[in-house]
């Protein structure tokens with residue numbers, strides 16, 4: 001199939017998000033973009049067959065199809081003939097289609113914007129999503145948390161003391177910089193998908209580390225980060241989505257609440273039981 005034909009057929013059909021049911025997980029970054037962009041989409045979290053549909057995709061025997069290699073892990077997006085994985089890659093695809101990046105062409109076109117927005121997205125996912133996952137699974141994803149509690153405590157202590165302030169401080173600097181433009185947004189004075197990602201990672205870290213995030217907020221060091229968080233949360237479509245059943249609760253995904261890991265920068269953690 002030619003590239004032109006493939007793109008045309010892809011445009012006319014709903015987006016399909018394939019992801020584990022029962023947790024917001026990394027699927028949430030995709031959902032927020034689809035919701036804010038007002039997209040027509042389906043979500044395996046709500047089909048009753050989400051587990052099977054995801055397992056089929058990541059099955060060790062799946063070799064993909066004529067055009068698409070098999071994905072290793074969800075989230076996965078199908079759009080017409082296209083099937084792609086990797087959260088920031090999916091956002092790269094959706095951003096221009098859903099109006100979540102500045103237009104590349106035209107008089108005020110900003111063709112480089114998407115690479116800057118992608119860098120902000122990757123940074124937020126590195127420090128405030130992937131590293132948060134490693135706080136409860138520092139040794140191996142294949143082991144239970146209970147089998148790596150001591151290391152989790154060490155990792156969480158370092159996260160709260162060093163990594164969390166580093167990443168929150170980084171985004172505060174971005175928001176102070178000229179490239180962020182006017183208003184609460186990270187880039188170019190307008191909402192982009194990087195803002196949705198920053199909202200979601202802050203929301204997840206608030207769930208996992210409520211004490212540390214409360215201390216971060218009252219410190220006054222990250223006023224612009226929390227202003228952006230509130231600005232995303234109160235956007236009409238996001239507000240409606242967050243109040244709907246489509247928004248799933250945090251549980252055993254990336255963002256988990258373990259009281260013993262909920263430290264502040266100055267806490268002396270209790271020995272692991």
Ligand SMILES: N[C@@H](CCC(=O)N[C@@H](CS)C(=O)NCC(=O)O)C(=O)O
Nearest residue numbers: 025026027073074075085086087088
């Ligand atoms: N870098 C990938 C990570 C994907 C990933 O780890 N997905 C999780 C769910 S959030 C999963 O099911 N992983 C299975 C595995 O790694 O074996 C992304 O950003 O999409």
